[in-house]
Amino acid sequence: MGILDHPMLEYVHKDTLMHRMNPISKTIFLVSLTLLAQFYFDPRYILPILVFLIILAKPISKIPNSWLLPMYIIGTMSVLERGYNAAFIYAPQYYRIYDPQWMTKTLLYIIKLPVIGEAKITIGGLIWLLAMGMRYFTALFAVSVFLYTTRPSDIIQFLARKKVPKTLLYIVFAGFNFFPILLRYARTIMNAQHLRGIEFSNNPAKLIRTLVRLFHPLIIRLTSLADTLTLSASIRGFGSGEFSYYREIRLSTVDWVLIIGSLVFFGIMFAFLVLFNWGTL
Numbered sequence: 001m002g003i004l005d006h007p008m009l010e011y012v013h014k015d016t017l018m019h020r021m022n023p024i025s026k027t028i029f030l031v032s033l034t035l036l037a038q039f040y041f042d043p044r045y046i047l048p049i050l051v052f053l054i055i056l057a058k059p060i061s062k063i064p065n066s067w068l069l070p071m072y073i074i075g076t077m078s079v080l081e082r083g084y085n086a087a088f089i090y091a092p093q094y095y096r097i098y099d100p101q102w103m104t105k106t107l108l109y110i111i112k113l114p115v116i117g118e119a120k121i122t123i124g125g126l127i128w129l130l131a132m133g134m135r136y137f138t139a140l141f142a143v144s145v146f147l148y149t150t151r152p153s154d155i156i157q158f159l160a161r162k163k164v165p166k167t168l169l170y171i172v173f174a175g176f177n178f179f180p181i182l183l184r185y186a187r188t189i190m191n192a193q194h195l196r197g198i199e200f201s202n203n204p205a206k207l208i209r210t211l212v213r214l215f216h217p218l219i220i221r222l223t224s225l226a227d228t229l230t231l232s233a234s235i236r237g238f239g240s241g242e243f244s245y246y247r248e249i250r251l252s253t254v255d256w257v258l259i260i261g262s263l264v265f266f267g268i269m270f271a272f273l274v275l276f277n278w279g280t281l
Contacts, residue, residue, distance in 0.1 A: 009070055010180040011151055018061045018149040023158055025255035025262075026150065030142040032262040036269055037138040040279030042097070043127065046134040053141040063148050071140040079133040086125035088117070095124060095281050103127070103281065124281065131281075152176040157249055174229060185221050189214055 013019070018026065037049045057063045065072075087110055092100035103124030110119040156173050160166075193213060251259075272278040 009067070009147060010176075012067070012148055014062060014149075016061050016149065018056060018145055021149070022249060022251060022255045023150050023154040024249065024251060025258045026146065027158075028259050029262045030146055032266040034139050034142040036266055037135055039270065039273055040135070041128065041131050041281050042279050043131045043134055045279040046131060046138060050134050050138045050141070053138055053145065057141050057145050057148075061145050061149050063144060067148065068144055071144050075133070075137045075140050078136045079129070082132050083129060085132075086129040087119040087121060089125040089128045090118075090120060090122045094128075096277050098124070098127075098281055127281065147176075154249060161249075181225065182218075182222070185218055186214070189217050189221075 033049050033053065037046050040046050057068070090104050090106075092104055094100075095103045103122065105123050106120050107123065107126070108121040110121065112118045152173055155176070156169055159169055159172065193210070269278070273280070
């Protein structure tokens with residue numbers, strides 16, 4: 001079974017703690033942790049949040065690595081994309097907690113560029129890059145837990161109760177289903193090409209021709225899908241009036257405790273960040 005034969009970035013029904021959690025309290029809980037990690041630059045403060053979210057994703061929510069593969073790719077590419085910035089993080093004023101002299105110690109001198117200045121690898125630059133990578137993966141694991149354990153219909157109901165316009169609701173709902181459908185179409189086309197004896201080649205020219213054979217029918221199919229969705233929405237009278245819900249989402253006492261606890265924890269940690277420089281370099 002190929003990697004595309006597994007579900008990716010879509011809701012998967014399971015009986016886990018995170019699946020049973022109310023989507024509203026779950027959203028506030030995950031957003032609080034994610035925002036807190038984004039305010040920190042010290043890896044020591046980000047690490048507990050990242051480890052906790054990994055535990056939520058793997059042992060608790062039971063998300064397989066095949067489902068997380070796109071998140072791994074996005075996180076790795078994001079870290080590599082920001083890697084060049086680390087070569088310019090060496091000014092002493094960046095550091096409030098750590099010794100600036102130690103943090104600005106040069107490990108590898110790269111080059112001196114006009115206007116931009118010197119590019120060099122320092123201890124502080126590497127720590128900053130490590131923190132950025134941990135922040136990226138913290139956000140990606142939080143998003144993964146939310147997408148894997150939350151029904152799209154629950155998300156739509158939550159947004160509808162907040163008086164979000166129906167047109168925007170339709171865009172959100174279509175967006176949640178777009179990537180899984182795209183993967184299924186790509187999987188079908190690749191299997192069809194494989195049955196015809198067409199394989200991916202290491203030769204760049206042959207690889208481009210193979211990709212053209214893949215993307216051409218995929219684009220045609222997606223265009224047809226857009227027309228089908230538009231016609232289906234019109235037939236069902238989308239946006240013409242109120243609509244009912246599959247199930248009512250109500251906050252229990254436990255949900256309120258989780259929401260209040262998440263907000264209080266975020267407020268306390270943010271106050272320590274502002275007042276005592278917790279999480280800064």
